[in-house]
Amino acid sequence: xxxxxxxxxxxxxxxxxxxxxxxxxxxxxxxxxxxxxxxxxxxxxxxxxxxxxxxxxxxxxxxxxxxxxxxxxxxxxxxxxxxxxxxxxxxxxxxxxxxxxxxxxxxxxxxxxxxxxxxxxxxxxxxxxxxxxxxxxxxxxxxxxxxxxxxxxxxxxxxxxxxxxxxxxxxxxxxxxxxxxxxxxxxxxxxxxxxxxxxxxxxxxxxxxxxxxxxxxxxxxxxxxxxxxxxxxxxxxxxxxxxxxxxxxxxxxxxxxxxxxxxxxxxxxxxxxxxxxxxxxxxxxxxxxxxxxxxxxxxxxxxxxxxxxxxxxxxxxx
Amino acid sequence: xxxxxxxxxxxxxxxxxxxxxxxxxxxxxxxxxxxxxxxxxxxxxxxxxxxxxxxxxxxxxxxxxxxxxxxxxxxxxxxxxxxxxxxxxxxxxxxxxxxxxxxxxxxxxxxxxxxxxxxxxxxxxxxxxxxxxxxxxxxxxxxxxxxxxxxxxxxxxxxxxxxxxxxxxxxxxxxxxxxxxxxxxxxxxxxxxxxxxxxxxxxxxxxxxxxxxxxxxxxxxxxxxxxxxxxxxxxxxxxxxxxxxxxxxxxxxxxxxxxxxxxxxxxxxxxxxxxxxxxxxxxxxxxxxxxxxxxxxxxxxxxxxxxxxxxxxxxxxxxxxxxxxxxxxxxxxxxxxxxxxxxxxxxxxxxxxxxxxxxxxxxxxxxxxxxxxxxxxxxxxxxxxxxxxxxxxxxxxxxxxxxxxxxxxxxxxxxxxxxxxxxxxxxxx
Numbered sequence: 001x002x003x004x005x006x007x008x009x010x011x012x013x014x015x016x017x018x019x020x021x022x023x024x025x026x027x028x029x030x031x032x033x034x035x036x037x038x039x040x041x042x043x044x045x046x047x048x049x050x051x052x053x054x055x056x057x058x059x060x061x062x063x064x065x066x067x068x069x070x071x072x073x074x075x076x077x078x079x080x081x082x083x084x085x086x087x088x089x090x091x092x093x094x095x096x097x098x099x100x101x102x103x104x105x106x107x108x109x110x111x112x113x114x115x116x117x118x119x120x121x122x123x124x125x126x127x128x129x130x131x132x133x134x135x136x137x138x139x140x141x142x143x144x145x146x147x148x149x150x151x152x153x154x155x156x157x158x159x160x161x162x163x164x165x166x167x168x169x170x171x172x173x174x175x176x177x178x179x180x181x182x183x184x185x186x187x188x189x190x191x192x193x194x195x196x197x198x199x200x201x202x203x204x205x206x207x208x209x210x211x212x213x214x215x216x217x218x219x220x221x222x223x224x225x226x227x228x229x230x231x232x233x234x235x236x237x238x239x240x241x242x243x244x245x246x247x248x249x250x251x252x253x254x255x256x257x258x259x260x261x262x263x264x265x266x267x268x269x270x271x272x273x274x275x276x277x278x279x280x281x282x283x284x285x286x287x288x289x290x291x292x293x294x295x296x297x298x299x300x301x302x303x304x305x306x307x308x309x310x311x312x313x314x315x316x317x318x
Numbered sequence: 319x320x321x322x323x324x325x326x327x328x329x330x331x332x333x334x335x336x337x338x339x340x341x342x343x344x345x346x347x348x349x350x351x352x353x354x355x356x357x358x359x360x361x362x363x364x365x366x367x368x369x370x371x372x373x374x375x376x377x378x379x380x381x382x383x384x385x386x387x388x389x390x391x392x393x394x395x396x397x398x399x400x401x402x403x404x405x406x407x408x409x410x411x412x413x414x415x416x417x418x419x420x421x422x423x424x425x426x427x428x429x430x431x432x433x434x435x436x437x438x439x440x441x442x443x444x445x446x447x448x449x450x451x452x453x454x455x456x457x458x459x460x461x462x463x464x465x466x467x468x469x470x471x472x473x474x475x476x477x478x479x480x481x482x483x484x485x486x487x488x489x490x491x492x493x494x495x496x497x498x499x500x501x502x503x504x505x506x507x508x509x510x511x512x513x514x515x516x517x518x519x520x521x522x523x524x525x526x527x528x529x530x531x532x533x534x535x536x537x538x539x540x541x542x543x544x545x546x547x548x549x550x551x552x553x554x555x556x557x558x559x560x561x562x563x564x565x566x567x568x569x570x571x572x573x574x575x576x577x578x579x580x581x582x583x584x585x586x587x588x589x590x591x592x593x594x595x596x597x598x599x600x601x602x603x604x605x606x607x608x609x610x611x612x613x614x615x616x617x618x619x620x621x622x623x624x625x626x627x628x629x630x631x632x633x634x635x636x637x638x639x640x641x642x643x644x645x646x647x648x649x650x651x652x653x654x655x656x657x658x659x660x661x662x663x664x665x666x667x668x669x670x671x672x673x674x675x676x677x678x679x680x681x682x683x684x685x686x687x688x689x690x691x692x693x694x695x696x697x698x699x700x701x702x703x704x705x706x707x708x709x710x711x712x713x714x715x716x717x718x719x720x721x722x723x724x725x726x727x728x729x730x731x732x733x734x735x736x737x738x739x740x741x742x743x744x745x746x747x
Contacts, residue, residue: 051552053729072555080552086544091332102324103553147549 003062004029004155004186005050010059012045012210019045021210023059027188027203032181034201035190036295042210043190044083047159051080064155076104079153083160083190087144089133093124096132097147104151111150118146122172138169145173149180156180158189162196174200194295204295208303218295225298226290228267232278233260233287240282250277260287321554322562329537329566334573343574347581367431367458368406369450370421372414375436375469378476380409382469383436387461403458425451434462441473464491516666516694523620523689524659528652530571531627535644537563538635538728547728556725564628571624612692615702619692622709623685626716627655633720636727638734654682658690669695679705681712719744 005027012020020042027033035043048054050061052068052075061067066074087096094115101111119128122142124135132140141164149156156177162170177187177200191197197204198218205215214221232254234241245254245261251274254263265271271290278285293301333339369387373380387405410417414435424430432450440446446466453459472485480488538560541547550559630651638644658665658677665674669691677687678697684705691697726743727735735743 048548051548053548053551075552078552080549082545082548084545084548086546088332088540088546089544090336091328095328099324099328100549100553103321103550105320 002029003027004064005188006060006062007046007050008060008062010046010049010061011057012042012049012054013057018210020049020056023207023210023212025205025212025215027186029186030181030184031202032177032187032189032200034197034204035188035207036192036194036197036204036299037190037207037213038192041192041207043192043207044159045210046207047080047157047188047190050157051075051078076151077154079148079151079156081145081148081156081158081161083163085141085144085164087132087140087147089131091132092129093119093132093135093143094128096143097150100147101150104153106151114150114152115146118150122146137164138166141165142169142172145176149176154185156185156187156189158187160191161189162191162193194299198295206295206299206302208299213299213302221295221298222292225293225301227293227301228265228269228271229291229293230263230265230271230274231257231260231287231289231291232263232274232285233258234281235284235286238281238283244277244281262291322558322565325554325559325562326566326569329563330569333533333567333570339570339574343577347578351585366404366406368408368429369431369462370424370433371407371409372417372421372433372435373409373411374413374438375440376438376473379440379469379473380436382472383407383434383465384409386465386468390461403461405461421449425449434466436466440466441470441477444470512694513666516669516690517662519616519693520658520662520666520686520690523616523623524655524686526571526575526620527623527627527685528655530567530624531631531651532648533567533570534564534628535631535635535648536641537567538632538724539638539641539644542636542728543639551729556728557721560629560632560721560724564625564632567628568621568624572621575620615706616689616692618706619685619688619709622706622713625713626681626685626709627651629713629717629720633723633727636724636730637740639731643734654680655686657683658686662690665690666694669697675701679708681705681709684709 003026005025007023007025010020010023011018023042023046025035035046037043045054049056050063050068052072055069061069064074064077068074088099091099094112097115097118098108098111101115102108106114116128119125122145124139124142127135127139132143135143145161148158158177161173161177165173177189180187189200201218203216204218204221206213214225216224232245244250245263248254252264252266252269254261256262263274265274275288278288371380371383384407387407390402421430421433425432428451431452432448435447435449437443437445437447448459448462450458468489468491471489475485475488476482541550634644634647634651638647661673661677664671665677665687668674674687674691677683678691678701688697688702688705692702722744723740726746
């Protein structure tokens with residue numbers, strides 16, 4: 001019962017198209033969990049089923065220990081930021097936030113006080129009484145983010161939270177997510193940007209075309225998908241060294257990378273052969289080490305370019 | 319249910335705080351008042367007509383015509399008739415052919431409004447002629463026709479040997495006084511005030527249901543197009559969201575009606591002061607006394623009618639993607655609401671007739687129809703209860719269907735659904 005969210009064989013089918021196919025995953029409490037995949041992979045559909053916005057066709061979902069389809073009240077302990085943003089444009093900023101807090105069961109006075117604090121923290125202190133439509137897009141997104149977290153949820157579910165944010169606000173968002181994690185909360189977010197996920201997540205789940213490609217602790221995922229890639233850097237230029245690197249017949253493909261070379265050994269090849277060859281060169285080796293693959297590369301390794309989206313469903317089904 | 323209250327509260331406050339609500343609530347009575355007061359102060363209809371009688375008729379006829387026109391009888395109930403004309407009459411004894419050209423010139427020069435030709439054989443043929451710049455003023459035509467008829471009738475009675483002194487008494491016309499009888503006996507009020515009350519009640523019900531129904535539609539569309547619906551639906555059941563929205567918008571409508579009722583009550587309680595200040599006839603504000611039961615029934619029809627159409631509008635708002643798309647369907651929704659307006663004269667003048675009764679029993683036309691009927695006639699209680707019961711059942715059924723369409727619709731995107739798809743939504747939800 002230590003997981004904030006578990007999915008067990010969850011599927012969602014539309015006429016002639018499976019959006020989510022037999023997906024199982026577990027999100028440990030107190031972590032930042034990334035659901036990664038290209039556009040159309042089924043990330044939003046999965047999160048919508050978790051939030052009981054869509055009904056699943058099969059499988060089990062346990063959200064904070066309850067099935068959201070059977071027990072709606074559990075959703076009050078969750079903060080959800082949908083992929084497509086929007087708030088009431090004619091309402092005043094504070095009123096919007098208080099309204100969403102009240103819907104989650106927060107009493108009005110508390111909500112008002114907390115809204116004020118959040119607005120100050122997010123640099124919107126001067127806009128408390130402004131109408132939402134007067135705000136820039138970025139500011140409106142901040143307002144919506146505050147509306148997502150105003151009821152102090154145990155679990156944050158953010159669908160593509162970075163889209164539309166400038167670098168400064170992406171930083172603000174990152175800090176808020178890390179902050180929430182440090183307070184013992186769980187953060188689940190989806191993204192198609194693998195680099196962002198690498199910086200933030202402790203756990204990831206990569207999905208493509210509705211199916212899980214891999215999941216687990218980011219550290220483990222990296223180790224398990226280590227491959228046989230090595231990095232070599234020489235102290236100065238050497239014709240002999242260059243010849244060795246360019247000769248693909250001995251150690252496989254090597255490419256200049258930064259100040260050195262990246263060598264992809266054949267799977268199962270012993271790196272000691274390479275080390276011996278390097279030792280016989282006329283220049284000293286200053287760096288030699290194993291290289292981890294980026295998430296993006298792991299993803300490409302696993303699904304190739306087949307992870308591109310199918311058509312999107314035109315109508316959402318409840 | 320607290321979440322329904324949260325939705326209700328937002329819908330209510332956002333509307334009541336808006337400038338358009340404040341303006342609408344207070345400008346509408348001003349507008350209605352102006353519609354009442356301005357025509358009343360502007361000479362109250364009627365006017366003066368200058369007419370030449372080309373009198374070729376036997377002696378006496380022309381004299382009586384002139385006398386009837388220039389000295390009309392006061393109304394039976396002693397009230398001043400706002401619409402009455404006064405006549406300035408000039409008599410000519412020469413043949414029409416001689417004076418015709420001169421009369422036309424005078425009419426063209428606007429010295430004269432018209433001439434009435436009484437031919438020599440008018441007593442025998444009962445035919446006279448009227449020529450004027452404007453022959454579409456039915457009141458004037460009526461006055462002339464009545465005056466001529468009386469003169470001719472008098473001439474005939476005299477010819478059959480009745481003394482001239484008796485003739486006047488014999489041809490004295492009947493004045494028809496009107497008052498409305500309710501189930502509790504005579505309550506007073508003229509035919510005219512009952513007509514207007516009924517007319518206004520119908521139009522107001524129509525207007526409010528339409529206006530606030532569209533408000534519901536717009537509110538649903540806002541949440542759908544701005545993608546707020548997703549967040550809402552993850553916090554609250556779609557049916558609660560729809561209920562809160564309809565109740566919220568409905569309470570705004572009721573508040574507005576309450577403000578108008580208060581304004582009307584204040585004005586009629588000070589009608590004496592107001593009639594003096596604006597120089598209106600003393601009975602300008604006289605209205606039919608409406609019993610409390612009738613008021614409550616009217617209110618019930620209004621509330622149920624609003625629920626009915628609001629549910630339909632909510633479903634429509636959820637099914638389409640923009641106001642432009644909604645417009646294509648709006649006419650379908652409005653149609654049953656317009657039917658009683660199309661029959662407004664029939665219903666108002668014959669509130670217990672067949673058309674009024676049938677339209678009053680059909681749930682979609684009942685709210686507007688019953689508002690008109692209740693204001694002008696003692697509608698049988700059986701009909702009131704039958705109609706209300708029918709409406710309650712219909713509201714529940716429509717809300718059930720609308721709720722399903724709403725639930726699927728607010729989260730759907732892309733092209734607008736076909737009828738077949740709507741059917742699928744119903745089975746799915």
